[in-house]
Amino acid sequence: MNSSAALKDDRKLTYLNVEGADKPLISPVPDMVLNRARKYRLQRLRDHLDQSDCAALLLYDPCNIRYAFDCSNMQVWTLHNPMRYALILAGGPAIMFEFKGCLHQSEGLPGIDEIRIAKTWIFMASGDKVGTTIQDWADEITDLIREYGGGNTRIACDTLAGSGVHALEARGLSYIEGTQITEIARSIKSADEIELMRWTIHVCEAGMARIYDHSLPGVTERELWAHLHFENARSGGDWLETKLLTCGPRTNPWYQECSNRVCQAVELISFDTDMIGPYGYCADLSRSWTCGYTKMTGTQRRLYDTALDQIYDNLSLVRPGTSFTEFNEMSWRIPDAHVPYRYSLAVHGVGMADEWPVVPLHVDWGPGAMSGRFESGMVVCVESLMAEEGSESVKLETQVLVTDKGYERLDCFPFE
Known part of the structure; x- marks a missing residue:
């Protein structure tokens, strides 16, 4: 067996959920969890309506x-x-x-x-x-x-x-x-909401595994993106907010939508799920890997490691009581070569879609940056986009719950 085939088989054992590989995922979440979440959410709106x-x-x-x-x-x-x-x-x-x-x-x-x-x-x-x-x-x-x-x-x-x-x-x-009322109300999740969100993320990761399993030379970007749609739809999810999956030179600049371009061996495949899944919750995860399960080139590996540095450094700052200003002051600094290709933010809230708050990157911080602080019960996504002149882009993103002790990652799909 060649090294690429061995790597693929190893990854499949890690990524592919046996249940999700051949049939829709059926949620094990009890009805009482959903009903408690419904009651909690409506009461959150009523409480903030009274305060207003x-x-x-x-x-x-x-x-x-x-x-x-x-x-x-x-x-x-x-x-x-x-x-x-x-x-x-x-x-x-x-x-x-x-x-x-x-x-x-x-x-x-x-x-x-x-x-x-x-x-x-x-x-x-x-x-x-x-x-x-x-x-x-x-x-x-x-x-x-x-x-x-x-x-x-x-x-x-x-x-x-x-x-x-x-x-x-x-x-x-x-x-x-009324948007401030709804955004602030939605920002603090109950334990039942987190259980529902975990299931959406589970379905999303099964879709990501399908993308990985089909990341072979000759496949088009749109064909890969369809695998996430497929897993979401057949498992009771709703829709995808974007079409952000590209390969090779189309990863840079970022924000190009998937196309009929054919992916080539060794090229990076990078994507951002933005998936509104079962129960209406969003799974907003990003990953990058090589087409054909090849070993990364030196440039790809360097960009990937740099993106991981940003993710892990900024994750360590997500803890209750930390203001967005304090986060910005302590946040990981992007090397100059990557600044022109940076992502538009460092952290954002997520629930039934992308939500308040949005914390800009340090290079974009200014008088217009919003006030606020991380609170226990928030769910946020920590982002990184790493590229340089003439390179591909590595896109990484993880979804975390802010806890009394710091943060807990809700996704478990491995980084490379």
């Missing part, structure tokens, strides 16, 4: 709706067609306004007190009747706030279009930006 002194929280972002109620009807489609929404009243019920014909999608979910047909006023659905439908929509929202708000007219909204804001304000309501 708002009468209601209006949600259009499908990820926020999933977080609040765990109903996941047509999430990608409603990202750009806002035809369903949720209203959580601080002094009253939590109401799901579902797309007509889909009310059964939200039935039986414990956090929803009432299901109503959504009043859709976007132009695609209402055309020249938008003016009428938006008035009916605003009347219903306003009536609910007057009924349950106790005189409070402040309404927090996450992604409401301007015409909707104007219609509510014309009825005496005060619009409050």
Whole structure:
């Protein structure tokens, strides 16, 4: 057996989950874990809604709706067609306004007190009747706030279009930006949420193993990327947020989407999963390896080791109580040759998608960098992208839980 074949077989024993190699992964997470997570998430939103002194929280972002109620009807489609929404009243019920014909999608979910047909006023659905439908929509929202708000007219909204804001304000309501409420609420995960997230990561790693198993000369970037889609879809996941898998010279500059380019032996294959998986949680992991299971070249190895230095050094700084400013001051410094090819950030939050906070790299730190600190219960991704002039790019990323003692890695897919 040649060395490449031996390495592949060794890696397959490490990477390929026996269960996931030939059939969909079936989650072992008990229903009681999911129901506790649902209760916790809705209460987080209610608590932060109370702290904001708002009468209601209006949600259009499908990820926020999933977080609040765990109903996941047509999430990608409603990202750009806002035809369903949720209203959580601080002094009253939590109401799901579902797309007509889909009310059964939200039935039986414990956090929803009432299901109503959504009043859709976007132009695609209402055309020249938008003016009428938006008035009916605003009347219903306003009536609910007057009924349950106790005189409070402040309404927090996450992604409401301007015409909707104007219609509510014309009825005496005060619009409050609601994204801060949802992002801060979502940032601290319960133990049950972490169990759900671990399963999404498990499914993602089975997909990564499929990519690895097919990383042979002659395969295209898109064919490799399809293996992650396949494992996610057949195991109950949702979608991939990006198409970041490239090989060889297409790894640099980064952020090129996968193409029909054929991967060649010895070239690096680098990718970033950005996978919204089972239970709606995100597995955001990055790895790089060589096509054909070959030994890395000297340049590839040097870049890879440098990327690992950045990952491990910055990981050691992720601990509760450390401010983002303190993290920046102590963070690993990128050598000058790699600065023009750097990634756009050092650390970011993750939950049901990429989330608050975002901590820039030291070279991008400035007055616009956000305030805050790491807290126990946060989940963050620590990133590295390493390249230089004329080289390929090594992309690495790990997902970690901030604990009372520091951090715990949630992914176990090995680095090279």
